[in-house]
Amino acid sequence: MLLLHAHVTNYRSVEDSEEFAVEPDVTCLVGKNESGKTAMLRALYRLNPVESSATFDEVIDFPAKLTRRRKLKAVDEFIPVVRATFELNADEKALVTDEFGPDALTSDRVTLTAGYRDDGYDLEIDYNEQKMLWHLMERLDPTSKQNIKPTNTVEEFVEALRALPDRPTAVTTMLQQLEAGGGTAENCLHSLLAPRVPKFVYFGDYDVMPGKVSIPDLIQRRSQNVLTRGEQALVSLLDMAGATPDDFNGSTNHEHLVRELENASTTISDEVFRYWSQNTELAVLLQFFQPEPGAQSPLDKGPILQIRVDNRRHRVSVPFDERSRGFVWFFSFLAYFTELEQEADQDLILLLDEPGLSLHGRAQEDLLRLIDERLAPKHQVLYTTHSPFMVSPNHLQRVRTVIDHDDVGTKISADIFKADEDTAFPLYAAMGIDMTQSLFIGPHCLLLEGPSDLIYLDVLSEALTQQGRTGLDPRWVKTPIGGSGKLSTFATLLGANKINVAVLTDSSTQDRGAIKRLQDTTQLGKHGLVEIREFTDTADADIEDLLERDFYLELVNRAYAGHLTSPITAAALNENDPRIVRQVETYFRAHDTSGGKFSHYKPAALLLREQVSLIPALSDTTLNRAERLFTKLNNLLPS
Numbered sequence: 115m116l117l118l119h120a121h122v123t124n125y126r127s128v129e130d131s132e133e134f135a136v137e138p139d140v141t142c143l144v145g146k147n148e149s150g151k152t153a154m155l156r157a158l159y160r161l162n163p164v165e166s167s168a169t170f171d172e173v174i175d176f177p178a179k180l181t182r183r184r185k186l187k188a189v190d191e192f193i194p195v196v197r198a199t200f201e202l203n204a205d206e207k208a209l210v211t212d213e214f215g216p217d218a219l220t221s222d223r224v225t226l227t228a229g230y231r232d233d234g235y236d237l238e239i240d241y242n243e244q245k246m247l248w249h250l251m252e253r254l255d256p257t258s259k260q261n262i263k264p265t266n267t268v269e270e271f272v273e274a275l276r277a278l279p280d281r282p283t284a285v286t287t288m289l290q291q292l293e294a295g296g297g298t299a300e301n302c303l304h305s306l307l308a309p310r311v312p313k314f315v316y317f318g319d320y321d322v323m324p325g326k327v328s329i330p331d332l333i334q335r336r337s338q339n340v341l342t343r344g345e346q347a348l349v350s351l352l353d354m355a356g357a358t359p360d361d362f363n364g365s366t367n368h369e370h371l372v373r374e375l376e377n378a379s380t381t382i383s384d385e386v387f388r389y390w391s392q393n394t395e396l397a398v399l400l401q402f403f404q405p406e407p408g409a410q411s412p413l414d415k416g417p418i419l420q421i422r423v424d425n426r427r428h429r430v431s432v433p434f435d436e437r438s439r440g441f442v443w444f445f446s447f448l449a450y451f452t453e454l455e456q457e458a459d460q461d462l463i464l465l466l467d468e469p470g471l472s473l474h475g476r477a478q479e480d481l482l483r484l485i486d487e488r489l490a491p492k493h494q495v496l497y498t499t500h501s502p503f504m505v506s507p508n509h510l511q512r513v514r515t516v517i518d519h520d521d522v523g524t525k526i527s528a529d530i531f532k533a534d535e536d537t538a539f540p541l542y543a544a545m546g547i548d549m550t551q552s553l554f555i556g557p558h559c560l561l562l563e564g565p566s567d568l569i570y571l572d573v574l575s576e577a578l579t580q581q582g583r584t585g586l587d588p589r590w591v592k593t594p595i596g597g598s599g600k601l602s603t604f605a606t607l608l609g610a611n612k613i614n615v616a617v618l619t620d621s622s623t624q625d626r627g628a629i630k631r632l633q634d635t636t637q638l639g640k641h642g643l644v645e646i647r648e649f650t651d652t653a654d655a656d657i658e659d660l661l662e663r664d665f666y667l668e669l670v671n672r673a674y675a676g677h678l679t680s681p682i683t684a685a686a687l688n689e690n691d692p693r694i695v696r697q698v699e700t701y702f703r704a705h706d707t708s709g710g711k712f713s714h715y716k717p718a719a720l721l722l723r724e725q726v727s728l729i730p731a732l733s734d735t736t737l738n739r740a741e742r743l744f745t746k747l748n749n750l751l752p753s
Contacts, residue, residue, distance in 0.1 A: 115200040115312055117463055117494055118223070124184075124230075125157040125175055125195050126150070129523035133197075137512050139490040142505060143498045143526070145516030146536050150524030151498035152318075154516065155465040158496070159316040161196045161228045162235060164454060164462070167339055168316075170195055172230035177523065195229035206310055213291075213306065215249030217242060224307060237308055243299045247271055250288070258285050268292065268299040312461035312494075315454060316343075319471040322446040323347045325435035326420035328405075331412035332359045347450035348421070351379060354453055362402065362417055375400045382452065386444045389484040392477050395427040396441060398434070439472040444484075455492075464489055466497035470504060478503035502543030513541060558614045558751055560590040566718035567618065567657050568592050573721055574660065574740040577729045584741050587748040590616075616642045616750050620656050641750060648746075649739045652692040658714070659694055660739045665731060666694050669717035677708040 121133040127150040145151045160168050172193065176184050187193065202210075202222050210218050221240040228235040250271060251259060261278055265271040275281070275289040295302035321343035335341050336349065336359065352358060355374040379398040387394050404416040421434035423441065434442060447469075455462065470481040478501060486506075489495050498516070499505065505513060515533040518524050527533070533541075562568055571592060575585035586592075647655040658666055663684055671681040687697040695714060702712040721728055 118201050119199040121197045122154060122157045126153040127518055127524045128153050129177055131524055131526045134514055134526040140485060140512050141496045142512045143514050143516050144540055149516045149518045151516045152467050155467050157196050159314045159465050161198055161226055162311050162314055164313040164315050170230050192232055193230040194227050197227045199223055199225050209306055214246040217245040237304050239303045241303055246299055255282055269297055272297045310460055312463045314463050314465055316465045317447050318467040322442045325433035326418055328412040328415050329359050329362045329417050329419055330415045344446060347446045350453035351449045372400050382445060382448050385448055389480045390444055391480050397424045399424050440477050462493045464493050464495045468498055475503040482506060500540055502540040505540050505544035507544045558589050560592050561617045562592055562594045565594045566714045568594050569718040569722045570657050573725050577732050578737055578741055584744050586744045587751055589751055618644050620646055649743045654692045656693050656695045661736050662733045663694055669720050670698055673716040673720045
């Protein structure tokens with residue numbers, strides 16, 4: 115069965131969530147802290163929990179401010195909490211067809227409702243009892259058909275079969291099946307479909323395996339059915355090794371059991387490392403020892419089983435629960451879930467509460483990959499988060515916002531951008547991260563100081579390609595980063611992201627020393643720092659110095675025509691300064707032109723707007739400089 119819709123009422127902060135759609139693979143519930151995300155998952159979990167001890171408690175779970183409303187209800191009145199709609203799969207529909215015919219069901223959907231004052235759930239099935247009867251009659255032999263009394267319900271049909279004096283074997287078998295199913299149409303359909311209702315599995319960020327346990331205490335707590343999920347994860351690990359806690363109690367030779375446990379933990383670790391890219395030099399070890407003197411209960415009773423994580427990189431092991439919570443969560447969840455998955459004879463729906471809460475952003479991407487590649491192909495997954503790294507920008511249709519309103523409690527909605535700013539923040543951040551990685555950077559990123567650099571490169575490349583000469587390879591994603599001081603930071607971040615990075619820089623850039631140090635740490639390629647002066651044959655240069663001085667002055671004069679009383683000439687500039695931009699800046703300050711402030715961008719913008727008429731005026735010297743620059747940059751790309 116596939117969960118399609120869910121609706122939660124009267125559970126903690128959730129007065130009425132309103133009905134919300136559930137994706138066939140992964141659904142992401144995004145909301146602020148204390149918005150009701152955990153309450154939603156816990157309510158859904160109690161619909162049909164994999165742990166039978168999870169039930170609704172109206173005193174604890176019913177919204178506190180509605181207590182008076184609850185007490186006004188009759189003592190035996192059912193109070194619904196969760197109503198969920200499921201769609202039957204092909205096998206389930208075939209099962210009903212085989213028993214009661216192809217027209218028995220009038221809908222492919224069934225509805226489950228669970229709540230207070232009822233330990234189970236109600237299963238609503240839409241069916242056509244007359245069509246069911248017709249199919250059952252058709253299965254009878256001719257003699258039985260003649261002898262059976264007319265009936266209007268399956269229950270009456272069962273009574274008629276019981277009244278037949280000489281029942282053939284096939285009729286007796288049919289009667290036994292109908293009686294076993296409950297003897298009525300509703301009960302029979304329920305008996306067929308109820309065992310196929312998915313079980314809900316809940317796992318929170320804090321449900322991790324303990325670092326050490328007392329075996330006698332573990333045995334006692336298991337018998338009382340009060341194990342935490344972390345302890346259950348440990349028992350699951352033992353089960354995978356073919357062992358139980360009782361195998362260790364009172365025994366002095368644990369070597370064989372430890373070896374089996376380590377084999378099981380290796381199996382889990384191998385699966386963890388398929389998705390855990392942070393540190394692959396870890397291994398899980400198990401040790402047994404007697405209680406330490408003065409140990410407090412329950413660790414005062416032995417033997418004690420300790421789980422440790424061995425870090426082969428640093429050649430040290432630490433107790434399991436003192437290790438990085440990310441690895442501990444990965445291992446604990448897979449140990450807990452793997453056995454459930456192996457033992458399950460029905461579908462599972464996974465409810466992950468704030469998974470990866472303490473993980474680094476890249477590790478959260480690993481967790482998303484675990485969900486998409488390992489879990490979702492077999493099971494529906496619903497998880498809560500407020501982290502942008504746990505929101506896939508490629509799958510925003512998965513997102514449901516969770517908002518706790520002052521007057522009406524928690525609401526869930528698929529209209530994600532109707533949410534308040536705080537709730538939607540992880541979505542904006544996720545989109546920003548994705549846009550940064552796709553719109554402004556690529557696998558080959560050329561960092562520039564500012565947008566004017568981008569314009570000059572584009573125009574010069576266009577001028578060269580019009581002549582059939584070498585322009586800038588389009589594989590370069592040109593990224594202006596808003597100032598020379600940011601170059602080393604961007605180069606570090608992008609280089610660490612395994613992106614091929616080159617930096618085009620002015621020869622006097624204040625960040626030049628930092629960028630050169632980056633080359634020594636391999637964040638930049640060996641030739642990834644490209645200086646403009648290499649192509650102008652001067653000691654100091656800006657990108658504008660690729661242009662001839664008179665051409666650039668023409669751009670400046672036209673761009674600032676409204677601020678100049680007369681055009682600037684080369685004779686009015688300090689020719690001893692190798693950088694034309696610095697010469698113009700000095701002129702503007704000296705003559706208080708445009709308030710003494712010169713914008714690099716305005717001449718570049720003019721060139722961009724009027725490039726059709728200006729490109730033919732570019733000199734061979736300018737184009738030769740640009741072609742040498744583009745040739746060097748293109749040679750930094752893989753062939």
